[in-house]
Amino acid sequence: LRTSVTGYLFLLPAIVVLVIVFLYPIVQIIRYSFSTYQMGTWSFVGFQNYRIMLHDPIFLRAFRDNFELLLVVPVLTVVGVFLAILLYERGRFWRTHRFAVFLPYILAIPVVGIIFGYLFQYNGVINEAFRTIGLGALAIDWLGNPKYSMTTLMLVIFWKELGFAVVLFLARLLSVPAELYEAARLDGAGWWRMHWHVSVPQLKRVITFYVIIEMITMMSWVFGYVYVMTGGGPANSTMVAELYIYQTAFQFNNPGLASAVGVALLIVSGVFVAVQFLLNRGDSR
């Protein structure tokens, strides 16, 4: 009994902070989502916020955009595996390449957003480069045209997140026993076959981890990009759930509706976590 009392004394500060920062807000946001805030008081309105939410085209647009961002994840994973394998062979300057590829990942999202905001201006550096080399047709309005703004956003996120994949996968590959590769080589496997049959299976577990992390990133960690680069525009073409919640609560003073969207986001994240647990369990069996 004594040890468990001491144990909980050590846990206590963490529990207090977690209750304030996680438990209390989650309980509250569920209550808020069934209420409306007017003149400083909350009053119960049943499912009204959820009804408004489901009929709001901007909300639908926001979640559609988040799901569209998920398309970046498989690309990141495939390119990440490919580059990790190239670096694994530790050719000339492999450390330099690893350092360079990882650098974007540590930069702050606002910093990245501002730099790319300038690069992708209609008369910005990237279009100027296209025009100089005679590819003026490619000089599109990257961020200003609703047709292209999501793709541009995806490019920027890809640029920033790729390094994490490469470093994560490379670290795993470097701990694979060299005998596995030698055995494959002795069997006469070529480069592609060797990595397909040795590297990729060894990476399965980290790939699962990475895919889950990135899926969560795309759903609930892209506020910085849109806040800095597009503000959700043009014409709400880059609206995402986080920005919708932020604007609805703090700019349009409708925290009830924002809370309903928050609960929706929470449910989506919960589904991802459940999938992760199931995959991990299947893996360790």
Place this chain on the structure above:
Amino acid sequence: VRIRRWTGILKQPVLWVITLLALFPIYFMLVTSLKTPEDYAANHFGLPAHPTLSNFTEALGGSKFIIWFGNSVLLTVGSVLASCLIAMLAAFALAKLNVPGAGFWYNLMTVLMVIPPVVMVIPLFQFMVNIGLINSYQGVILIYTGLLLPFSIFLLTNFFREVPDSLLEAAAIDGATTFKSLVEIILPLSTPAFVTLVIVNALWVWNELLISVVFLQNDMMKTLMVGLTVFQSRYTLNIPATMAGLVIATIPILVLYIGGQKFFIEGLTAGANKGE
């Protein structure tokens, strides 16, 4: 054989193209920050014709930049210290003190790690208004500490578990109190884990935007990241000055990263290798 040779020839160029694409935006930020506006107007890509530091003095002098920088430093130091300390105590309990339900708490941390912070923002805003901590360092440090705790506890618990129980039992026989054995046995063995944690957490707080946008709206309380977005709109036409601001904001991150590259990568990969 032909195919193998082709892949061999392509490997290096592919890596160089990727490296150049990864570095170009950073190169653009650096060289632009060293150009005069006239120089930049005439030459967007190349090296500065007459490198100048005037953009840096302009960025630092003309606005509240230094105050914002100081705010970010204060919030980073405060939240990193608080999260490491609280996580250390909790992880010790979970790894070594046979707390009932230790498995539940550990699993709870992995779940909390993926909850979107934006979900907590609205209730926390109301909460901070009620207790008068809007636009305060304490309020934001409390939120940051809470958001950092799940990962911190997760990482430290995994690490503390590796410390052999026999060392603790020996200390207990010598009459060491529980707290003393944490400080004298576990801590010295855990330096690498703490270095990792400090770097990962400090980068996270330094780069954070959403919480600081919502909770620190007063101009004198803004963090550097929020300040930069204000700064950018003020200097829309003076791109070199904006870039100088970005460079200043990035230097502390680079120092942390280069100083602790090994630990940092270990921390990021820790989650993947200790899945269950």
